[in-house]
Amino acid sequence: MAPGxxxxxxxxxTFRPENVDVVIRVCVGPGGIAAGAxxxxxxxxxxxxxxxxxxxxxxxxxxxxxxxxxCKGLCARDVLVDIMQGDHIVTYQYVKPAMVPTIxxxxxxxxxxxxxxxxxxxxxxxxxxxxxILLKQCGxxxxxxIGTYFEVGGYKGAxxxxxxxxxxxxxxxxxxxxxRGRGGAGFPAGVKWAATRRARGNLKYLxxxxxxxxxxxxxxxALLEGSPHSVIEGMVIAGYAIGAVQGYIYVRAEYPLxxxxxxxxxxxxxxHGLLGKNIFGSGADxxxxxxxxxxxxxxxxxxxxxxxxxxxxGTPRVKPPRTAASGLWGRPTNINNVETxxxxxxxxxxxxxxxxxxxxxxxxxxxxxxxxxxxxNTGLIExxxxxxxxxxxxxxxxxxxxxxxxxxxxxxxxSGGCIPLELMDTPVDFEHLQALGSIMGSGGMVVxxxxxCMVDVARYFLEFCRDESCGQxxxxxxxxxxxxxxxxxxxxxxxxxxxxERLEALGKAMEAGSLCGLGxxxxxxxxxTLRYFRDEYEAHIYEKRCPAKVCKELITFCxxxxxxxxxxxxxxxCPHEAISGEKKQLHVIDQxxxxxxxxxxxxxxxxxxxxx
Amino acid sequence: MAYELPKEMQEKLKEVVGHYPDxxxxxxxxxxxxxxxxxWVDGEACDHVAEVINVPPIHVYEAMTFYTYFPRKPVxxxxxxxxxxxxxxxxxxxxxxAYLDEKHGIREGEVTVDxxxxxxxxxxxxxxxxxxxxxxxxxxxxxxxxxxxxxxIENWKKEAGNGHK
Ligand SMILES: Cc1cc2nc3c(=O)[nH]c(=O)nc-3n(C[C@H](O)[C@H](O)[C@H](O)COP(=O)(O)O)c2cc1C
Ligand code: FES
Numbered sequence: 001m002a003p004g005x006x007x008x009x010x011x012x013x014t015f016r017p018e019n020v021d022v023v024i025r026v027c028v029g030p031g032g033i034a035a036g037a038x039x040x041x042x043x044x045x046x047x048x049x050x051x052x053x054x055x056x057x058x059x060x061x062x063x064x065x066x067x068x069x070x071c072k073g074l075c076a077r078d079v080l081v082d083i084m085q086g087d088h089i090v091t092y093q094y095v096k097p098a099m100v101p102t103i104x105x106x107x108x109x110x111x112x113x114x115x116x117x118x119x120x121x122x123x124x125x126x127x128x129x130x131x132x133i134l135l136k137q138c139g140x141x142x143x144x145x146i147g148t149y150f151e152v153g154g155y156k157g158a159x160x161x162x163x164x165x166x167x168x169x170x171x172x173x174x175x176x177x178x179x180r181g182r183g184g185a186g187f188p189a190g191v192k193w194a195a196t197r198r199a200r201g202n203l204k205y206l207x208x209x210x211x212x213x214x215x216x217x218x219x220x221x222a223l224l225e226g227s228p229h230s231v232i233e234g235m236v237i238a239g240y241a242i243g244a245v246q247g248y249i250y251v252r253a254e255y256p257l258x259x260x261x262x263x264x265x266x267x268x269x270x271x272h273g274l275l276g277k278n279i280f281g282s283g284a285d286x287x288x289x290x291x292x293x294x295x296x297x298x299x300x301x302x303x304x305x306x307x308x309x310x311x312x313x314g315t316p317r318v319k320p321p322r323t324a325a326s327g328l329w330g331r332p333t334n335i336n337n338v339e340t341x342x343x344x345x346x347x348x349x350x351x352x353x354x355x356x357x358x359x360x361x362x363x364x365x366x367x368x369x370x371x372x373x374x375x376x377n378t379g380l381i382e383x384x385x386x387x388x389x390x391x392x393x394x395x396x397x398x399x400x401x402x403x404x405x406x407x408x409x410x411x412x413x414x415s416g417g418c419i420p421l422e423l424m425d426t427p428v429d430f431e432h433l434q435a436l437g438s439i440m441g442s443g444g445m446v447v448x449x450x451x452x453c454m455v456d457v458a459r460y461f462l463e464f465c466r467d468e469s470c471g472q473x474x475x476x477x478x479x480x481x482x483x484x485x486x487x488x489x490x491x492x493x494x495x496x497x498x499x500x501e502r503l504e505a506l507g508k509a510m511e512a513g514s515l516c517g518l519g520x521x522x523x524x525x526x527x528x529t530l531r532y533f534r535d536e537y538e539a540h541i542y543e544k545r546c547p548a549k550v551c552k553e554l555i556t557f558c559x560x561x562x563x564x565x566x567x568x569x570x571x572x573x574c575p576h577e578a579i580s581g582e583k584k585q586l587h588v589i590d591q592x593x594x595x596x597x598x599x600x601x602x603x604x605x606x607x608x609x610x611x612x
Numbered sequence: 613m614a615y616e617l618p619k620e621m622q623e624k625l626k627e628v629v630g631h632y633p634d635x636x637x638x639x640x641x642x643x644x645x646x647x648x649x650x651x652w653v654d655g656e657a658c659d660h661v662a663e664v665i666n667v668p669p670i671h672v673y674e675a676m677t678f679y680t681y682f683p684r685k686p687v688x689x690x691x692x693x694x695x696x697x698x699x700x701x702x703x704x705x706x707x708x709x710a711y712l713d714e715k716h717g718i719r720e721g722e723v724t725v726d727x728x729x730x731x732x733x734x735x736x737x738x739x740x741x742x743x744x745x746x747x748x749x750x751x752x753x754x755x756x757x758x759x760x761x762x763x764x765i766e767n768w769k770k771e772a773g774n775g776h777k
Contacts, residue, residue, distance in 0.1 A: 075741040575711065
């Protein structure tokens with residue numbers, strides 16, 4: 001049984017926030033747990049016990065309950081704790097167990113919030129411009145307690161769909177909402193469902209693609225860990241609409257917490273009759289099972305995913321036939337992304353017109369993004385489609401930290417591209433990003449500043465695609481290999497003008513000739529950086545210089561005579577004993593012994609180490 | 613003695629076969645069971661899985677080598693699954709990986725002599741907000757620095773010394 005206060009334990013699964021005066025919401029998303037959320041919860045429990053706060057007494061009406069909630073978005077500030085008294089919420093950041101007694105005594109008992117530990121303006125900015133539809137639940141429901149999901153209207157959408165609509169009507173609502181697949185390609189969900197419904201055969205399957213592998217992306221993980229029931233509910237509705245009685249969630253084995261919470265949520269849903277036979281007495285059956293991936297990025301591609309479920313290895317196949325006609329074990333199969341499913345219950349509940357009022361005409365609704373890299377507020381965000389990159393990075397993300405300047409934003413992972421500073425006013429939706437040579441992808445947004453070398457970034461993504469290519473088709477298997485070699489040459493100062501021509505020619509060939517999306521889009525990071533940052537490539541080639549001072553072969557580490565205090569910290573830290581100098585004397589780096597690992601630069605407290 | 617899953621896991625795996633129209637679909641679940649039980653997979657384990665679910669062993673080998681999730685050699689008690697993907701890369705993961713090797717002798721594909729540590733480089737684990745990070749025994753360790761690594765490793769050494777399982 002999960003930890004909880006005595007009041008919570010007594011009422012078991014159905015702990016109801018309205019039964020206590022003060023709700024203490026602690027983030028137990030992965031960021032929260034890594035930052036010590038469980039210790040913070042234990043500290044709150046101990047304090048609640050010590051002050052006897054699990055029940056209210058007359059002279060002191062403040063019974064407390066602890067609610068564990070999923071990702072609250074701003075993981076960099078974890079552990080985040082909300083103290084809620086009715087509608088009044090005070091949020092604390094970077095909470096440590098040692099701070100808990102003060103919070104209880106001064107704030108909950110004394111009525112005086114502890115100002116110095118509260119979240120600041122940045123936190124407000126981070127949230128102010130967002131529009132939270134899906135994430136609203138994530139920071140509010142306890143992912144291991146279905147009761148808290150019911151309280152925010154959970155499974156009402158499924159009930160309405162199964163009892164008040166025919167499958168065709170459900171498909172019609174989803175089609176009219178113009179919900180587009182959130183897994184990358186943006187295909188209209190309703191159209192796909194209709195095709196699967198129309199397909200011949202009684203046995204049909206529904207698959208949820210939770211193989212999230214785009215580097216820099218963690219939207220699906222946050223949803224599965226923070227609000228697993230919204231995904232399950234979306235699948236119950238979709239299963240009913242297309243006529244599938246069996247569904248699978250294909251989730252990465254590397255997401256242990258997501259798997260655990262899903263398993264728990266399945267058990268709860270079965271217990272409440274929301275999965276299994278005759279759901280809501282509608283006569284509709286639907287069973288769900290987990291399939292674990294095993295660390296192959298290509299298995300996120302729909303046909304590869306299916307093949308990975310069917311037999312052993314995940315290799316994509318040529319389309320057509322589309323999976324709607326022939327998918328899992330040759331049966332009609334509908335496959336959607338986690339976030340796509342999570343949108344469905346809300347659309348049913350609030351209607352297609354409401355949904356279309358959010359976002360843009362061609363891309364309605366909101367989109368989750370994981371904002372990472374060189375940005376102040378890294379974390380998970382949800383914004384209406386059509387918001388500009390600048391608004392996202394500067395207003396929500398708080399801009400680039402440490403006084404550096406923004407250089408580019410990478411969207412769409414290894415299939416996407418880098419969008420330069422000049423184009424930051426581009427609205428983010430499927431069409432606009434594609435026009436710039438990038439893609440929406442599943443929602444990873446990696447911010448890069450002046451210290452990021454675009455050639456290095458391109459090489460980085462190509463290495464990823466090379467390692468993840470399934471090896472079936474030549475353009476992808478060999479194309480990625482050759483591209484990596486060319487990029488390595490450039491990074492090492494061995495590049496020639498011919499290298500650039502070959503990269504471009506090869507990129508076009510791969511786009512045209514690859515079997516699946518992986519190979520087709522693998523050149524994007526190279527082509528888009530060549531398009532917008534050609535000067536950086538040229539600096540590497542003609543001047544043998546890395547403008548961002550990243551490429552190891554083209555830089556040297558030096559010690560500033562003025563700033564060095566002779567503290568010997570760098571000398572001790574250097575794994576290659578390349579630094580010499582006595583205590584209180586100037587230190588010197590032996591360039592022949594130096595492998596340019598940069599550890600000295602990290603450990604120096606006087607900024608005396610610099611790159612040249 | 614050749615490797616085998618414990619009897620109850622074998623039974624469970626046989627039951628899994630029944631979930632699917634084709635026993636081949638049980639190959640991955642079978643390999644995951646071996647991982648759960650022992651933490652790594654080799655030819656013997658493949659033969660065993662093949663026998664339990666009754667498919668030709670070659671298909672199980674094929675799966676083992678296709679996916680990166682299955683280490684093919686024993687791993688340390690603490691297998692550091694270190695993310696070297698883009699967000700972690702931008703925030704210095706490669707330097708930390710080098711540091712683990714230089715300072716602690718922990719490097720990819722090897723187990724330290726005391727049997728405690730090994731390292732696997734993995735792709736993005738979806739914790740990029742707090743990069744660089746690693747996953748160890750199902751726990752995320754984020755915002756890593758040289759000092760933090762030293763501390764974690766010290767703690768694990770102590771934990772192991774105290775006979776912690
Ligand atoms: C190499 C590659 C990797 C992919 N990875 C994912 C993934 O991790 N998650 C996902 O939902 N879709 C992924 N896709 C897209 C799927 O093929 C498919 O379009 C999607 O799951 C359909 O769901 P949607 O219509 O709801 O977006 C990937 C595609 C390719 C080519
Ligand atoms: S890049 Fe390392 S966790 Fe995402």
